[in-house]
Amino acid sequence: MASRILSSVIIGSGSFLPEKAIDNAHFHSSSFFDAQGHSLEGSNETIIRKFQQITGIRERRYADNNMVTSDLGFRAAQRALDHAQIDPETLDYLIVAHNYGDVKAGSGCVDMVPTLAARVKHLLQIKNPYTVAYDLPFGCPGWLQGVIQAHYYLQSGDAKRILVIGAETLSRVSDPHDRDSMIYADGAGAVVLEARESETKTGILSHVTVSDTYSQAHWLRNTHSYNPSLPKDRLYIKMDGRKIYEYALTTVPQVIQKCLQKAGLDLLDIQKVLIHQANEKMDEAMLERLFKLYGHSQVPPGIMPMTVNTLGNTSVATLPTLFDLVNRNQLEGHHFEPGKPVVFASVGAGMNANAVVYQMP
Known part of the structure; x- marks a missing residue:
């Protein structure tokens, strides 16, 4: 009889994109400076046109003023859990990758206490104390690193199900006078991973x-x-x-x-x-x-x-x-x-x- 192989498999996914769409015309009235504090040469129309040619970005999403990063992560998590059709109480870990915490609109202040993972677990109303919730700041690769960590837990036998979320509101921490600010946007995505036995690795x-x-x-x-x-x-x-x-x-x-x-x-x-x-x-x-x-x-x-x-x-x-x-x-x-x-x-x-x-x- 063939031995069974333990695999780490995504059983559900979800994402949340804010409704507020910001096209490049939004920046026509901006005042752009370089790193030395000098006004950029050329019209904003020219600056924005070159930006779009280089980056391909013509639109992005910004979170509503009454929402913070953990709210976005919560909604993505809900959709992933619904897609997986599992009871959230059966999660062993809840990992949230982010870089700036909950930045309220207009404040510019980073808020990471309690952790975003704790806030998302609270919003999901998970009562299980053994659903371990923690944050992972690792730059843009943070969500994927969370998936890698989840894989280790699942392969070790320490966990059966793990929710990994990536959420950010970069619009709240980008300098409106830096043309690079046009790159940044807000959103959240999540997956549920599960340890599954099979005859072949997947x-x-x-x-x-x-x-x-x-x-x-x-x-x-x-x-x-x-x-x-x-x-x-x-x-x-x-x-x-x-x-x-x-x-x-x-x-x-x-x-x-x-x-x-x-x-x-x-x-x-x-x-x-x-x-x-x-x-x-x-x-x-x-x-x-x-x-x-x-x-x-x-x-x-x-x-x-x-x-x-x-x-x-x-x-x-x-x-x-x-x-x-x-x-x-x-x-x-x-x-x-x-x-x-x-x-x-x-x-x-x-x-x-x-x-x-x-x-x-």
Whole structure:
């Protein structure tokens, strides 16, 4: 009789996207400055047009003023639990990936006590004290790192079911006088993972994570507004875009390649590549670099679903939202084929990057 294999499988997914859609015209009246506090040259129409050409972003979502990050995470979690059709009381862990906690509209203040995981568990009205709730700040790769941690719990036998949420309201911590602020958006996504026995391995097949901090630690950071007339004590998210672009272009394809090697798979075995999305051209360049590592000059059409054009960069929420939309056949032209693997990959503050090879059940 064949021995049974323990697999970590996604049994439900959910996402929550705020209703408030902000198109690029919203920024026509903005005052943009560079890092030295000088007004950017050219009209806002020109600045915004170039921004859209580079990033592909034409629209993003902002949370309603009466909502905070844990509210978004709660709604995504509800949908994932409903999709999984399980009792929330049976969860062993509830992990929330985020970077700024609950930032109230207009405050700019980070609020992480109690943890967002505790707040989401409270909103879900889970009474089970053994449903362990904790937060995971790990930059944009935080949700995927939460999935990797969940995988370890499930494989160890310590847990049977785990909810992993990624939620962020980056619109509340972006400098309105920095053109990079147009990248950031709000949203939440979640999955429920379960330990399942089967005759063949499925679900999570392999994972790889790197943390490069020697010279890269502060490429994404918090500093004051670029507007020299504003107080210096309020901090906003800032990035060295060129350095991050070059890092992502080199590191992410290598991490994916190593992850595929650990899984014993070739790139052409993969049906979809789900990459964290902050910049359309950067994602396309990473995918091209990945295929070149395998000696392929052409990227197959339709292998990389995109949401950045209309949802912007929602940090930890990007990957679970992307997965949920494809999983529910709500992203035009994309669906998952059962029994075929997909790749998740993300890169962000730290600098951190990670990848997971996941075989659809």
